[in-house]
Amino acid sequence: MRIILLVLAMAVPTASAEVLFEAFYKIEQGGQHMGYMVQRVARDGNKRTITSYMRVRQGEGEVYQTSRSISREPSLSPLESVHSTNTYGTPLHTKAKFSKNKVNVRYTRAGAKKPFKTETIKLAPGVIANSFLYQQCDCANLKPATDYWYTAFMEDRGQVTTGILSKVETFENSGLTLHHLINDYSGVPSEVFVGGDGHVVAARNPGNGLIVYWVRTKDQAVGSMAYPTNEFTQIFGELPEGKKNPWFAVRNFDAKTMVESRPKASPRKLSSAEGKLKGSKPLPVRRKR
Secondary structure, eight states, rough: OOHHHHHHHTTTTOOOOOEEEEEEEEETTTTTEEEEEEEEEEETTTTTEEEEEEEEEEETEEEEEEEEEEETTTTTEEEEEEEEEEESSEEEEEEEEOOOOEEEEEHHHHHHHHOOEEEEOOOOOOEEGGHHHHBBBBBOOOOOOOEEEEEEEEEETTEEEEEEEEEEEEEETTEEEEEEEEEEESSOOOOEEETTTTTTEEETTTTTTTTEEEEEEEHHHHSSSSSOOHHHHHHHHOOOOOOOOOTTTTTOOOOOHHHSSSSSOOTTTOOOOOSSSTOOOEEOSSSSO
């Protein structure tokens, strides 16, 4: 774990960074508490950083994923990212650094001085970092029942993938404007609920019953699971409070109830992205963020 934190610490935003967003999320499956996630978005000069920590139950134990992705303001073009996880046993770090038309990816196991794999991937114009997808997307101008394609670098895999995004509807809840979207980049589509500012409030996978949703406090998200405060301080620079988001001030807003109140997307919308590229449109990008 120490090596993972040292890797992340290399890119920790400075004390002068402006926190734009911070939130706690609870993860459930079949009504059972399966994990939690913490996410922060910060701006430091001409760089915007998304940092996240996710912890989930696996068998009799718990596993984690940490991620930091940095993009350049105001275009949000990717600059670098680092992702670490112990999901598959020995902790694995995936570090990427972008140049004009390529990305260099290094894969390193915990304790190793050198990466066990390095590759350079050529990039077509317009590739985005997956962490910034919804901040890039002009969700308000997506037309329902229309498929939009995008090409993103998946920080956790170190791969470039083409995905399909479509809108089910835009609706109001507790005075908030929310967009109900379908995102399919792996053949396992998920429903995503995004605020007008591009931050995700909740997501669900109709196939396996998994749901991730915003909660007001750390205790609601974490429950009885481990909350390693020393590691959080190293990753975020301080302990997150989870109050810097559009939903915290809305007293009667309940993200889980909101998700459960929305009809599930139709089977057609939940079909695989395979075959959808033909006739789809490029994903529109917001000009102001």
